[in-house]
Amino acid sequence: MPSILSIQSWVAYGHVGNASAIFPLQRLGAEVWGIHTVQFSNHTGYGAWRGQVFGAELIHDCVQGIEERGALPRCDAVLSGYMGSAEIGAAILDAARRVKAANPAALWCCDPVIGDVGRGIFVRPGIPEFLRDEALPAADIVTPNQFELEWLTGREVATLDDAKAAVAALQARGPRCVLVTSLRLADTPDGEIGMLAGEGGCFWRLATPMLPLSVNGAGDAIAALFLFHRLRSGSAAEALAAAASSVFGLLRRTAEAGSREILTVAAQEEFVTPSRRFAAEPC
Numbered sequence: 001m002p003s004i005l006s007i008q009s010w011v012a013y014g015h016v017g018n019a020s021a022i023f024p025l026q027r028l029g030a031e032v033w034g035i036h037t038v039q040f041s042n043h044t045g046y047g048a049w050r051g052q053v054f055g056a057e058l059i060h061d062c063v064q065g066i067e068e069r070g071a072l073p074r075c076d077a078v079l080s081g082y083m084g085s086a087e088i089g090a091a092i093l094d095a096a097r098r099v100k101a102a103n104p105a106a107l108w109c110c111d112p113v114i115g116d117v118g119r120g121i122f123v124r125p126g127i128p129e130f131l132r133d134e135a136l137p138a139a140d141i142v143t144p145n146q147f148e149l150e151w152l153t154g155r156e157v158a159t160l161d162d163a164k165a166a167v168a169a170l171q172a173r174g175p176r177c178v179l180v181t182s183l184r185l186a187d188t189p190d191g192e193i194g195m196l197a198g199e200g201g202c203f204w205r206l207a208t209p210m211l212p213l214s215v216n217g218a219g220d221a222i223a224a225l226f227l228f229h230r231l232r233s234g235s236a237a238e239a240l241a242a243a244a245s246s247v248f249g250l251l252r253r254t255a256e257a258g259s260r261e262i263l264t265v266a267a268q269e270e271f272v273t274p275s276r277r278f279a280a281e282p283c
């Protein structure tokens with residue numbers, strides 16, 4: 001089972017960031033070393049929240065302490081997400097470099113949390129630029145949504161060909177493996193939501209029914225699950241199918257319950273045995 005260093009936000013109430021990613025990974029058997037970039041009362045999608053963005057020094061210190069335990073050679077991957085400030089980016093980049101120096105086979109999966117269609121950019125100034133200019137070239141896996149893919153590449157993504165070209169443009173700048181979430185393309189049927197994965201010159205896509213809900217934290221769960229299954233199987237197609245199936249089950253249960261927060265705990269069986277399995281198709 002992998003050991004994963006997960007550096008992202010923490011919320012006391014609800015499930016985004018590490019509070020969306022850590023439990024599913026543990027439920028699947030992974031060892032997770034969680035470092036929090038912020039501690040907020042709740043996610044920012046509510047429009048109001050309390051808490052603190054942590055200093056980059058705290059993140060740096062925690063990584064150093066883990067290093068001093070001699071644990072970094074056993075770290076299989078770094079997972080990063082919501083950062084809170086651009087300075088924290090440098091600490092995450094440093095963590096990824098230290099892990100890779102200790103274990104050259106380790107992967108950095110960077111979820112470039114910038115914003116969303118509709119909400120626009122919801123992170124502090126400097127973070128999008130850091131992700132584009134410094135994180136991308138050093139990451140192995142990136143998991144943008146459609147809005148983030150467009151922002152990172154400066155390309156409009158309206159068709160499948162646009163999406164593939166944008167993924168290839170990202171890969172040319174560093175990450176070998178890309179997962180695009182929440183894809184709505186010209187040929188996406190009404191009532192469906194798509195995903196696209198690219199690795200090694202191949203592409204796979206998958207669509208699920210669109211559920212009547214709008215939640216936060218699904219992207220953080222899917223990045224964690226995609227990383228876990230990519231580590232386990234070595235295959236982006238398998239990782240796409242497994243992660244999408246689990247998140248669909250999680251969100252279906254959430255929609256049925258009419259919950260504003262994803263049911264990470266109540267729907268935990270979906271991480272192990274998804275109630276409905278979707279296949280990834282080459283495209």
Ligand SMILES: Nc1ncnc2c1ncn2[C@@H]1O[C@H](COP(=O)(O)OP(=O)(O)O)[C@@H](O)[C@H]1O
Nearest residue numbers: 116145181182193209210211213218219222247
């Ligand atoms: N309303 C929905 N219906 C079905 N699936 C959804 C819905 N919202 C999110 N998802 C699933 O969760 C995945 C990640 O959510 P997304 O909103 O893209 O993440 P992010 O919050 O990072 O933008 C999507 O690719 C999709 O598979």
Ligand SMILES: Cc1ncc(COP(=O)(O)O)c(C=O)c1O
Nearest residue numbers: 009017043044082216217219220
């Ligand atoms: C604190 C925090 N972390 C992470 C996220 C990212 O959530 P999502 O998975 O929906 O992109 C958000 C989004 O609102 C947030 O407020």
Ligand SMILES: [Mg+2]
Nearest residue numbers: 113145219220
């Ligand atoms: Mg996201």
